[in-house]
Amino acid sequence: MSAGRFRDLLAAEWIKLWSLRSTAWLIGAGTLAIVAFAAQSSLDTYQSWPGFTAMEKAMFNPLDEAFSGVSASLLMIGAGSLGALTIVGEYATGLMRFTLVAVPARHRVVAAKLTVVAVVTLAAGAIISAGTFAVSQAVLSGRGVAVSPGDPGVLRVLAANALLAPVAALTGMGIGALLRHTAAAVVTVCAALVIVPSFFQPTVHQWLNDLYALVPLYVWRTCLGLSELRDNPALPTVAGSWAAFALWPLAAAVVTLIVVRRRDV
Amino acid sequence: MIEVNGLTKRYGAVTAVHDLTFTVRPGHVTGFLGPNGAGKSTTLRMILGLNRPTAGAATIDGRPFARHRAGLRHVGALLDAADVHGGRSAAAHLRALAAGNGLPRRRVSEVLEEVGLAAVARRRIGGFSLGMRQRLGIAAALLGDPPVLMFDEPINGLDPEGVRWVRGLFRRLAAEGRTVLVSSHLMSEMENTADRLVVIGRGELIAEESLAAFAARGAGASVTVRTPDPAELAAVLALEGATVRTDGGDALTVTGVDASRIGELAHQRRIMLHALAPRAASLEEAFMELTADRADHQADVRTGVRPDRRAEALAGGAR
Known part of the structure; x- marks a missing residue:
């Protein structure tokens, strides 16, 4: 029998995600807000550019106008909450019981959920990354200070910007599976992904630097999000940073799988 | 299956x-x-x-x-x-x-x-x-x-x-x-x-x-009797071999003797009856009897609320 193919489970999760109005609102409004933020910030710079000192002009980073630390934080909180809600929403309402009666193989349900959330947030992240870049560089090219995707490091930054969304979303799902409570999950997502890492600064203690180098937002801020890397042993390496980006969603996927399989519903 | x-x-x-x-x-x-x-x-x-x-x-x-x-x-x-x-x-x-x-x-x-x-x-x-x-x-x-x-x-x-x-x-x-x-x-x-x-x-x-x-x-058929003189009627019925339960007021629940016989006995002894109602054995009673000692939320007997009513109220309140 063809019933219960993985494709069917993906379809079910897809319908569940998009049949909630909050999904379209969150993704639509979030994307618009971050792109509008890039436009506003670039226009600001465009207007005040003639008044910049030579020093300011030399230090100017056009990618910062497109996608700043604030944008990164907003994107991670939005995507992390979306990931958390896809699983908390099922547990908190009891819908998980219906879902598991329909598909008793829990690992398949989790795999489908992870896949759909990863794909949707990666797409949203890519649109935001490309959109903010296009808008800001179009404005800044008027002053001749724009960069193009072909310039060194730019593609890496764009990829890292886009990947922040699925990294945060899958981590959020793991937190949601553990806590199964809406408010607690969203608060924990904000704290773990954004608030706590924003206090991290490179220090003289290398063990602390190594610890920080495991945190997505920190490695984005100090490495992956910069087109020109500073050569400093206190800062994370590019390879290490990509590993940190992979580590969190993988760990979260494993946690989600174990928790959902073991717990009574 | x-x-x-x-x-x-x-x-x-x-x-x-x-x-x-x-x-x-x-x-x-x-x-x-x-x-x-x-x-x-x-x-x-x-x-x-x-x-x-x-x-x-x-x-x-x-x-x-x-x-x-x-x-x-x-x-x-x-x-x-x-x-x-x-x-x-x-x-x-x-x-x-x-x-x-x-x-x-x-x-x-x-x-x-x-x-x-x-x-x-x-x-x-x-x-x-x-x-x-x-x-x-x-x-x-x-x-x-x-x-x-x-x-x-x-x-x-x-x-x-x-x-x-x-x-x-x-x-x-x-x-x-x-x-x-x-x-x-x-x-x-x-x-x-x-x-x-x-x-x-x-x-x-x-x-x-x-x-x-x-x-x-469940308990077999029973008869509910109301009389101003429940004590005397209970004694008479007990002599006939009936099982009599009293609610402390004017009502008796009688099993083992049918309604017409209760009516005859009351007439012979000149005991006035206000009501004489036969009741068929019910599933509800069988259920109550079997589960009475195993219900988790027993109603207090003194309140007179039957456990099933209480359960109903609880189920209603939980929604």
Whole structure:
């Protein structure tokens, strides 16, 4: 029998995600807000550019106008909450019981959920990354200070910007599976992904630097999000940073799988 | 067919279900009865693999439910009508369930039609009444056209027309050769629906038999008598070999002597009667009698509230 193919489970999760109005609102409004933020910030710079000192002009980073630390934080909180809600929403309402009666193989349900959330947030992240870049560089090219995707490091930054969304979303799902409570999950997502890492600064203690180098937002801020890397042993390496980006969603996927399989519903 | 074998569930020191064994056969509506807190829902969840049993096992058509790939094609279950996300429309809720089992889209409109929700299919579930949610839950259970159906307290929240409809539906499903298990804490709900009963109390099996056999277990027919002189009448009836219960007021409940004989005796002794009412043995009484010592939420005798009424009130309050 063809019933219960993985494709069917993906379809079910897809319908569940998009049949909630909050999904379209969150993704639509979030994307618009971050792109509008890039436009506003670039226009600001465009207007005040003639008044910049030579020093300011030399230090100017056009990618910062497109996608700043604030944008990164907003994107991670939005995507992390979306990931958390896809699983908390099922547990908190009891819908998980219906879902598991329909598909008793829990690992398949989790795999489908992870896949759909990863794909949707990666797409949203890519649109935001490309959109903010296009808008800001179009404005800044008027002053001749724009960069193009072909310039060194730019593609890496764009990829890292886009990947922040699925990294945060899958981590959020793991937190949601553990806590199964809406408010607690969203608060924990904000704290773990954004608030706590924003206090991290490179220090003289290398063990602390190594610890920080495991945190997505920190490695984005100090490495992956910069087109020109500073050569400093206190800062994370590019390879290490990509590993940190992979580590969190993988760990979260494993946690989600174990928790959902073991717990009574 | 549902087979439950030695099923046990303990939560720490509390035993919710203890060594439960019973079989639910196709072609019948089987009532699953027990007072609130007896372990009915826990049992249903263990049968469906949602809760892991501490010991024992359950199978559906010979296999543990968790082995089935497309669950809805094997079992339809309504566990709790509240188990839905209020933000989705009725149609989207069912469409997601259908998609996961590779069921065609038209099944969604078919079951919505069947339960009478076609007109509100696009409305968000959050605005549904409990009765509408029960219908939606029943629609979800019917989605995969399954041979086995389980309903946990499906009557809650339905209006009288809905109750009649759902009874007819259960009987029809059974007549089609399906296995139908319907849980309830109220015997009266079973009287017109079930042919067989599985009765539990405090997580243990009390009875597994036909409705008729179960009714026969209860106290036999009794007669209620009201008289201004209950003490004397009680003494007279006791001489006749009757068992007499008094409520402390002017009423007596008499078993072992029929109404006409009570009337004769009262006439001979010139005892005035205000009422003389024979009552047939009822399922409700059989149920009460068997579960009285095993109900978790016993009403205080002094308040005069019968445990089933109290249970009803509790169930109503919990919604």
